Amino acid sequence: MNMVLEIKNLHASVIDETAEDSRKEILKGVNLSIPAGETHVIMGPNGSGKSTLSYVLSGHPSYEVTEGSVTFKGQDLLVMTPDERAATGLFLAFQAPVELPGVNNANFLRTAVNSVRKARGQEELDPVKFLKLVRELAKKLSFSTDMLKRNVNVGFSGGEKKRNEVLQMTLLEPSFAILDETDSGLDIDALRIVAEGVKSLRSPEFSSLIITHHQRLLDHIQPDYIHVLAKGRIIHTGGPELSRQLEAEGYGRLVGEADA
């Protein structure tokens, strides 16, 4: 099978200068392979390392990989800088998008789009073409164009920030997207819109990894596989029915079996 992403025995620590023991291992041997065109889900208890995995995959400097490998589209992902990963087609929708005071959203979006286009050898978009594109997409996402004039995420509501993430995802045309709890804090309409956004990207060349605590989003997007991450490892993998089972019985039994 043609794998987009292959994670093998991944160990990663957080570098926390303020902590007494400045290195704390969070990922303790993650194995995960995602074929092209599939949608996978990661569920798991709070603090189990889901966001850490997504940060490590996109290259956040606070985390250090101590063991293992990650291959993305046949290339060694871990040697790439975060911008190279984005250009190669990786996208992370953040659980907590940062605010950028003093940075205009529309200009930020255009800079981002043109950076990846340039790196991919595509023609850059002039302001007119870009605006036409971004307005169309914003409309589809019911994202008020006022948000384009404001500073990136500054003063945005939780839901608006998430929509801004989905807008960025759509604009950057990734081949692999990680959505870290993009569904949290969304109202019912917004949830449907986000789901539509993800579905519209679906193709044999697009895969995604959805991190979620809720069944709701999965009702809209039928995933291929669901993985459970606990204590820094994937402890169980199942089909789409697994989420309902977890919702009914919690993580206790699986975590207990893994510990045993």
Added chain:
Amino acid sequence: MHKNSEESKDTGLSSLLSRVKGKNTSSEQEKAIRLLSEAGLPSRRVENWKYTDLRWFNQHQFVKPVPVNTQQVQEWLEENVFPLPNLSELPRLIIANGQIIKEFSTLFDDSNCQIDIKDGVYGSLGRLQKDIMTTLNYAIGQQTLQLTISKGQQAGTILFVYLGYGQNDGLVSFHHRLNIELQDHAQLSVIEMNAGCGEYFTNPVCEIKVGPRANFEYNKLLNSSLESYNCANLYVSLADHATYRQFLISKGSKFSRQEVYIDINGEWSNASFQAVQKLADRQHADITTVFSHLVPHCQSDQNVKNILTDQSHGVFQGKVFVHQKAQKTNAQQQNQALLLSDQAEINTKPELEIYADDVKCSHGATVGALDEDQLFFLMARGIPFHQARDILINAFVAQAVEDVNDPIAKQLLKEQLGVEVVEDIT
């Protein structure tokens, strides 16, 4: 005889003073020379000079400026002023090595300003006893340029250019004196560019009297040679309902110290001071301010931003004084520093001295590196490191020039800061 041969090898302050000793014309000058000879330059033990070291003075022998090569001046203008229609059309005053270059100065044909050039140094606001560089200006300065904007005159924008050219025989110094008076309801906006090459020392003093309901904007760009030493003392006095706005960008210079003294003498007046110090290598730049609220109902704000890389050193000492009569004062002061290297250093000393009880005064200081999460966020969106970093630096400084009223000045300052002139594309 013995003394003379000693003097020729003199360095530091005494080599500078030897130029004027015994040739004094005015009593002010005499007094200044006496003060300097007695007290010498302040060491870092002097409170006000704790963070800024004048020891470089003694490593140099000061020499007299030679006449300027006007070809050099012309070349500078051809590169930096003439190609920009906005700038080249402004009435301008060009001063190179302390001399007014009349052939390039169009201000004299401009009827909106009255200009008067007098021999000797005159002034009424500068504190001869207290401020060492002002004393030095009185001691060595040769001439005073007086600019008057008469009652009700809207003088628009004028351009000052100060150029300095180093010499091989020693450290050359320029001690220009400029006094500006805006009468009732007058308006003036000044763009001042400082540039040059080689090693030199500039020490101008400027006094500005802003009359009742008058409006003055002063946009200064310190982009002097990276080998040069630049001190500048500025004294401002505000009458009632007057508005004073200053934007200062400090980029050039090996060493700079800029002192700003603002006396708010008239009710309902307003003073604003926005500065950016953008430093690299081993540059040292110091901004020292004293804002004195002497009457009620006035506002002042000061925002100083520092962007420091390499082993550069920024200093901001800001004092707000509120007299017991100055009720309903609203004074705000903010200092922010962005340290882009481990070896860069910032020293800040805010000081509030408040004797009135019904006032709003605040000050704050923040120091930090670029936010790692913000940088990562931009890079995760495909933006390469250097561009991402520039976007964040840009965001940090952009606000400082956002409020410049004069559109020509705004464009110039933004370009100089490397602030991308972000068009509103929406």
